[in-house]
Amino acid sequence: MTTDTIYILFIDDEGFWAKPYRERLEEEFDVHYSDDPADGREFFAKTPRIDIIILDIMMPTPDGVDPRETDEGLDTGLWLLREMRGELIDRRVPVLILTNRRRAIVDEAVAHADFPAGLIEVRLKSETPAFFLPSRVHAMVTRWRR
Amino acid sequence: MSNSQLGTLSNEPESVRLRRQHFYHSLLKHTPSTPLDDFQHLCEEWCRVMSADWAWLWLYNDYTRQYELTTSFSATGAEKFPPVRTLPGVGSVADCCFQTEEPKFVDNVSDWSEEHSGQLYGVTSVSRAALNTLGCECFDAVPLLAPIAKSGPHAPQSQRSHFGVITAHYTSKSKRQSQQKESLLLMGRLTAVRVHDTYMQQQREILLRLNDLARRDLSNFHLRPKEVRRDYLDALIKLLQTTLGVRCVTVFYRSSEDGTVSALASTGLYRLADGTRVPPDEFDLVAYRPGEGQVGDFLLSKTAEQKARVAQTIPFVEEFAEALPNGEGTLQSSLIYPIMGLQDSAASSVVGLIRLTGLPARLYPEQERHFDPIEAQTIKFITEQVGLVLDALERGVQRERTISIVKHDLYVPLNMIRDTVHKIERSLKQGKAASDYDIKNLGVVHLLGRNLVDQLDPDPGEVQDFSLTRTFLEGDIVARLCNLLGHYAREMKGMSIEYEGFRDVPAIMVDRLLIERAIANLILNAVKYGKKHTVIKIVAHRTTDGYKVFVSNFGIGVEPADEPRLFSPGFRSRRARKQAGVGLGLWITRQIMRKHGGDAQIECIKDPTVFSLFFPESLEARYHNDN
Numbered sequence: 001m002t003t004d005t006i007y008i009l010f011i012d013d014e015g016f017w018a019k020p021y022r023e024r025l026e027e028e029f030d031v032h033y034s035d036d037p038a039d040g041r042e043f044f045a046k047t048p049r050i051d052i053i054i055l056d057i058m059m060p061t062p063d064g065v066d067p068r069e070t071d072e073g074l075d076t077g078l079w080l081l082r083e084m085r086g087e088l089i090d091r092r093v094p095v096l097i098l099t100n101r102r103r104a105i106v107d108e109a110v111a112h113a114d115f116p117a118g119l120i121e122v123r124l125k126s127e128t129p130a131f132f133l134p135s136r137v138h139a140m141v142t143r144w145r146r
Numbered sequence: 147m148s149n150s151q152l153g154t155l156s157n158e159p160e161s162v163r164l165r166r167q168h169f170y171h172s173l174l175k176h177t178p179s180t181p182l183d184d185f186q187h188l189c190e191e192w193c194r195v196m197s198a199d200w201a202w203l204w205l206y207n208d209y210t211r212q213y214e215l216t217t218s219f220s221a222t223g224a225e226k227f228p229p230v231r232t233l234p235g236v237g238s239v240a241d242c243c244f245q246t247e248e249p250k251f252v253d254n255v256s257d258w259s260e261e262h263s264g265q266l267y268g269v270t271s272v273s274r275a276a277l278n279t280l281g282c283e284c285f286d287a288v289p290l291l292a293p294i295a296k297s298g299p300h301a302p303q304s305q306r307s308h309f310g311v312i313t314a315h316y317t318s319k320s321k322r323q324s325q326q327k328e329s330l331l332l333m334g335r336l337t338a339v340r341v342h343d344t345y346m347q348q349q350r351e352i353l354l355r356l357n358d359l360a361r362r363d364l365s366n367f368h369l370r371p372k373e374v375r376r377d378y379l380d381a382l383i384k385l386l387q388t389t390l391g392v393r394c395v396t397v398f399y400r401s402s403e404d405g406t407v408s409a410l411a412s413t414g415l416y417r418l419a420d421g422t423r424v425p426p427d428e429f430d431l432v433a434y435r436p437g438e439g440q441v442g443d444f445l446l447s448k449t450a451e452q453k454a455r456v457a458q459t460i461p462f463v464e465e466f467a468e469a470l471p472n473g474e475g476t477l478q479s480s481l482i483y484p485i486m487g488l489q490d491s492a493a494s495s496v497v498g499l500i501r502l503t504g505l506p507a508r509l510y511p512e513q514e515r516h517f518d519p520i521e522a523q524t525i526k527f528i529t530e531q532v533g534l535v536l537d538a539l540e541r542g543v544q545r546e547r548t549i550s551i552v553k554h555d556l557y558v559p560l561n562m563i564r565d566t567v568h569k570i571e572r573s574l575k576q577g578k579a580a581s582d583y584d585i586k587n588l589g590v591v592h593l594l595g596r597n598l599v600d601q602l603d604p605d606p607g608e609v610q611d612f613s614l615t616r617t618f619l620e621g622d623i624v625a626r627l628c629n630l631l632g633h634y635a636r637e638m639k640g641m642s643i644e645y646e647g648f649r650d651v652p653a654i655m656v657d658r659l660l661i662e663r664a665i666a667n668l669i670l671n672a673v674k675y676g677k678k679h680t681v682i683k684i685v686a687h688r689t690t691d692g693y694k695v696f697v698s699n700f701g702i703g704v705e706p707a708d709e710p711r712l713f714s715p716g717f718r719s720r721r722a723r724k725q726a727g728v729g730l731g732l733w734i735t736r737q738i739m740r741k742h743g744g745d746a747q748i749e750c751i752k753d754p755t756v757f758s759l760f761f762p763e764s765l766e767a768r769y770h771n772d773n
Contacts, residue, residue, distance in 0.1 A: 020565035
């Protein structure tokens with residue numbers, strides 16, 4: 001592992017369904033996979049090396065969080081995004097949202113959270129084959145890496 | 147003057163006829179959009195045509211359920227007839243109403259009419275000792291009858307035909323002149339037209355504004371994320387505040403899921419304990435507290451558990467910390483209005499409350515029960531519109547939730563197929579065979595894809611092509627499910643699935659696909675709500691009258707309070723709500739089992755959580771009988 005290797009934090013609760021993406025990413029990058037949003041958040045906070053986060057939206061609400069915050073698990077990823085907003089901006093870590101949630105909802109929530117343009121990219125899983133992911137990761141990391 | 151004294155058209159004095167003609171002319175020249183403040187002009191016209199010393203206009207208030215004084219006019223100078231609230235011995239307008247009536251006069255025109263039997267509409271005059279102290283010897287009262295048909299979208303909400311009364315008062319009986327009954331009724335109807343039109347005009351304006359707001363800001367509300375929806379609700383509250391001219395508006399809404407009443411939106415809420423402001427995203431922790439208003443069955447229907455939850459919520463005060471300048475309003479009083487839902491709403495038609503505090507003087511002056519009836523109608527109309535909007539919004543949000551989940555569940559296997567096929571293609575190009583792992587993935591995808599039928603067909607009991615075949619539960623269903631779903635559970639949460647006891651279960655007559663759905667539902671729930679790295683067990687056991695299949699896991703469990711509703715369609719326990727779901731799995735499972743003459747039950751709620759499926763031994767006999 002060299003310092004040029006891109007380090008991805010991949011947060012998605014459904015390990016079975018996320019595996020094709022994960023396998024494809026692991027062919028080119030270092031990937032830390034987290035199936036728990038709270039664990040993912042904690043890992044991000046203590047790991048300065050992370051270059052990009054790939055984030056699912058529909059995930060179980062973490063323990064200790066009111067399910068209403070996450071629209072009962074429909075928008076846990078959006079909740080996480082709001083929680084990590086300051087740190088993401090400070091550390092210039094882009095987020096590739098990879099979801100099956102309705103795009104209009106995710107787009108509007110991202111716009112409402114007022115992130116710097118381009119820091120958050122939304123991709124639907126249905127329109128994003130696994131083999132397509134590495135090129136997006138490269139493009140986003142290249143843009144935001146200091 | 148009794149009815150027999152009313153006189154006829156022929157002996158009516160010419161002066162009376164001329165004054166009445168002037169009255170007709172005066173009223174008919176006005177357009178339907180007569181402004182509200184012309185009501186005094188109405189009283190003036192009545193005073194003139196009746197040759198009275200003063201005339202009062204009483205309108206029915208839907209909320210106080212009585213006729214209330216709205217406007218008055220004095221022909222002899224206001225100084226001789228002080229404002230109602232300063233009448234000697236009169237504490238409120240309501241008191242005045244009661245003082246001026248013989249028992250059922252003003253408070254209920256219908257009853258009053260019945261007292262004068264033989265007349266459909268009572269037109270009479272009664273002397274009142276109570277009014278003598280004011281210099282009033284007698285007065286005439288004429289009902290205002292609803293002028294137009296009560297149907298269509300702009301019809302008034304009240305179904306009463308009487309909605310007001312005009313009273314003409316005299317300081318001496320000798321001043322009264324003979325009046326023709328039909329003429330008075332016609333005058334009453336004309337007056338009613340103007341009052342009604344004013345009311346309708348107000349409603350139309352408010353409806354236009356609400357529609358404008360909905361069109362501009364609330365479009366696709368149900369598609370918006372929660373925090374964006376909050377912005378729109380705040381806009382709606384501001385609109386209500388501006389329209390009604392009140393200091394504080396809080397909308398409480400009843401959750402369709404658990405029936406709790408909590409704040410949805412407000413101009414401002416503060417914690418009683420420390421005075422800190424309640425942020426909007428915590429409004430749903432602020433529950434309506436019983437005893438602060440009259441909402442009838444709405445509160446009585448709360449269960450003990452709901453009341454307990456209400457008791458745990460944040461005590462609040464609304465934002466009226468600053469003192470209001472004299473005459474601007476009152477801080478102590480608040481009015482609470484029910485929000486009526488769509489007529490086809492299940493259970494109660496009351497879906498929420500609007501609480502108004504810090505009301506302007508024009509709405510709610512010193513006397514607690516004197517609330518302008520026209521404004522009351524307007525607010526009632528607004529609350530109904532808000533109820534329709536909120537009901538539609540909630541339905542929209544629920545619908546969107548279901549669609550989101552179903553679409554997610556549909557896309558997930560499709561994505562997996564796409565990526566697995568691509569992977570297999572790559573392997574083949576490299577001269578390698580497809581791996582067992584990938585093949586198994588496709589098997590799981592097929593199984594779960596078929597399970598999606600659950601969400602499209604929530605009632606398998608209605609399926610016509612119910613076909614029983616001789617089935618070995620283990621060989622035909624359970625072994626295959628455990629193989630594929632074991633792979634799935636391992637990849638998802640590092641869980642494993644074990645089964646035992648099926649060797650004692652003989653071949654039984656079941657619909658194989660439906661039973662596979664039922665068992666798969668329980669296993670998938672066990673995975674979804676189970677802890678990582680635990681074991682899901684499926685155990686078959688013989689009972690006295692059949693066979694039971696138990697599915698157990700270690701996970702979030704079931705709260706005792708949720709147990710009775712666990713198998714209801716659409717029910718999701720509080721614990722389960724951490725994850726998205728539509729709440730149909732257990733309902734479908736039970737329907738399938740009951741279709742077979744069996745049942746699905748919960749046997750143990752926690753550690754392990756155990757569900758059972760009962761297959762009656764009589765299935766075989768029933769099959770033979772049916773055939």
